[in-house]
Amino acid sequence: MSLDHVKRTFEEAGRRDPLYAVLTDHAQRDRKWDRDAFFETGEREIATVVQYLGTLSTSVARARALDFGCGVGRLTLALSRYFEMVVGVDISSSMVTAAEAFNTQTARVRYIVNDGDDLRQFGDASFDFIYSNLTLQHVPPAAALSYIAEFVRLLRPGGVACFQLCIGPLILPGTWSAFMYKVRREWFRRFWKRLRGRIPYEMHFVARSQVEESVLSAGGRIIDVVDVSKVKNGSNLRFAVSTAA
Numbered sequence: 001m002s003l004d005h006v007k008r009t010f011e012e013a014g015r016r017d018p019l020y021a022v023l024t025d026h027a028q029r030d031r032k033w034d035r036d037a038f039f040e041t042g043e044r045e046i047a048t049v050v051q052y053l054g055t056l057s058t059s060v061a062r063a064r065a066l067d068f069g070c071g072v073g074r075l076t077l078a079l080s081r082y083f084e085m086v087v088g089v090d091i092s093s094s095m096v097t098a099a100e101a102f103n104t105q106t107a108r109v110r111y112i113v114n115d116g117d118d119l120r121q122f123g124d125a126s127f128d129f130i131y132s133n134l135t136l137q138h139v140p141p142a143a144a145l146s147y148i149a150e151f152v153r154l155l156r157p158g159g160v161a162c163f164q165l166c167i168g169p170l171i172l173p174g175t176w177s178a179f180m181y182k183v184r185r186e187w188f189r190r191f192w193k194r195l196r197g198r199i200p201y202e203m204h205f206v207a208r209s210q211v212e213e214s215v216l217s218a219g220g221r222i223i224d225v226v227d228v229s230k231v232k233n234g235s236n237l238r239f240a241v242s243t244a245a
């Protein structure tokens with residue numbers, strides 16, 4: 001499926017105000033983010049995630065990690081403290097250019113643009129750990145599910161993928177609901193954001209049963225699910241997925 005509209009949005013975001021596009025704290029709009037404060041949020045997040053990995057039933061090797069939807073490298077750089085090599089992948093070349101400029105400290109990261117709905121440029125079993133936050137929520141459901149299956153393919157035996165998603169009701173492709181979903185979540189939202197001079201990010205959700213099916217049919221298993229919603233009874237989940245060791 002074409003992700004041209006998603007790419008266009010994030011190319012613009014990466015040029016206009018990349019740090020705010022990554023972490024939309026309204027007080028920091030118009031390039032007000034302090035660079036150190038911004039990257040410290042990534043350090044804190046990854047320290048918590050690495051600690052969390054230690055609580056899982058599988059032990060994750062520390063050779064190669066993938067940061068899917070890396071943006072300006074907020075999490076990629078933090079991951080490089082724990083992994084020998086980290087690859088940051090993003091759909092937006094302006095984000096990748098910014099990420100490269102922000103990396104003045106390590107040769108352990110590499111940034112790559114990927115604008116298809118798969119990750120075919122990476123071989124099977126090429127990562128020990130895959131992390132993705134605040135990314136799949138901006139991608140239409142069919143593409144998000146395709147990436148999830150790709151995460152499983154890319155994991156080395158015993159590796160772990162942790163990815164965050166917004167969860168919603170099941171909408172079957174080809175139905176009236178699917179059409180209305182597209183109208184509301186893509187076309188109308190983009191139009192409305194444009195009208196107000198904002199970057200037209202889309203916000204998507206996927207049914208939990210579809211995530212489970214995607215992982216299972218790719219040969220993985222869900223080993224843990226954490227509710228990372230900022231509000232009580234929210235719908236923001238982080239899945240931990242593994243492959244047999």
Ligand SMILES: C[S@@+](CC[C@H](N)C(=O)[O-])C[C@H]1O[C@@H](n2cnc3c(N)ncnc32)[C@H](O)[C@@H]1O
Pocket residue numbers: 003006010011021022023068069070071072073074075089090091092095114132133134135138139
């Ligand atoms: C809100 S930012 C989050 C960046 C980073 N994960 C973080 O938390 O610092 C979302 C990022 O996902 C990227 N993105 C959106 N769709 C993508 C896709 N289909 N493939 C790869 N990256 C994508 C955007 O370009 C943007 O850099």
